[in-house]
Amino acid sequence: MQQKVVAAAIEAGKEIMKIYETDFDVEYKEDESPLTIADQRSHEIIKEALQKNFPEIPILSEEGSHLPYEERKAWKEIWLVDPIDGTKEFIKKNGEFTVNIALIRDGKPVLGVVYAPALDDLYVADKEKGAFKVSSVLQTSDHLSLNAVKLPLAQKNDTVATVVASRSHMSPETEVFINELKEQYDEVETISAGSSLKLCLVAEGKADYYPRYAPTMEWDTGAGQAIVELSGGKVEVAYDGRPLFYNKINLRNPWFLATRRK
Numbered sequence: 001m002q003q004k005v006v007a008a009a010i011e012a013g014k015e016i017m018k019i020y021e022t023d024f025d026v027e028y029k030e031d032e033s034p035l036t037i038a039d040q041r042s043h044e045i046i047k048e049a050l051q052k053n054f055p056e057i058p059i060l061s062e063e064g065s066h067l068p069y070e071e072r073k074a075w076k077e078i079w080l081v082d083p084i085d086g087t088k089e090f091i092k093k094n095g096e097f098t099v100n101i102a103l104i105r106d107g108k109p110v111l112g113v114v115y116a117p118a119l120d121d122l123y124v125a126d127k128e129k130g131a132f133k134v135s136s137v138l139q140t141s142d143h144l145s146l147n148a149v150k151l152p153l154a155q156k157n158d159t160v161a162t163v164v165a166s167r168s169h170m171s172p173e174t175e176v177f178i179n180e181l182k183e184q185y186d187e188v189e190t191i192s193a194g195s196s197l198k199l200c201l202v203a204e205g206k207a208d209y210y211p212r213y214a215p216t217m218e219w220d221t222g223a224g225q226a227i228v229e230l231s232g233g234k235v236e237v238a239y240d241g242r243p244l245f246y247n248k249i250n251l252r253n254p255w256f257l258a259t260r261r262k
Helices: 002-020 037-053 087-092 172-181 197-204 218-229
Strands: 059-061 077-085 098-105 108-116 121-126 130-135 160-166 187-193 209-212 234-237 256-259
Touching: 002 037, 002 098, 002 108, 002 121, 037 059, 037 077, 037 098, 059 218, 077 087, 077 218, 098 218, 108 197, 108 218, 121 197, 121 218, 130 197, 130 218, 160 172, 160 197, 172 187, 172 209, 187 197, 197 209, 197 218, 197 256, 218 234, 218 256
Parallel strands: 059 077, 160 187, 160 209
Antiparallel strands: 077 098, 098 108, 108 121, 121 130, 209 256, 234 256
């Protein structure tokens, strides 16, 4: 299963990069979030691959139709897809956008694939094998498993905390969180990243905390949560301690905190 999902993400990434190198048009959805032809083409590639290989599992994609909860609530498994997470970063052409595919089982992510096509970095996790990173994917596509490095990669200094924050969504609450950490650690470093790469930095061990005290949707986080949790980290509802849960009545996530620290 994992190989077919990875293949779908990589193929979508290749198509995204063809458009990334051109002067593409930007549209805006009803919620004023941006949309490009790359989002739509990535959605179609992933949808076709998942329906071909796993016809029994329904797909919930940001760019697809969202069925009412009365129809969704009976689903034990779903694919959760964000064809381009970080469309704003895609439009800015800073490379920090990802393709996200997660398998959700009974509300919990059990498989996650995050591919950053401009960086050519791949993050993969499932319950049987754990979480891994593969760099230079297109150069090693025939030997992905041989080039996979188990996560986390880095060991952190106990006296220094690293916080990853959104390039596009720094909230006042996040600033308060960072200031509170400064009372617990000798030093607090802040790094910025776009899209699901923030969760992947926590999975790698390059960041200790990712406070997201701003809106996200389920497809923004499902794959990244799988990678964080299966690397030994946590993604929990802020001020609560419960893991993020999926296929809810409302597909908007509560605020959350991803962390490697106890």
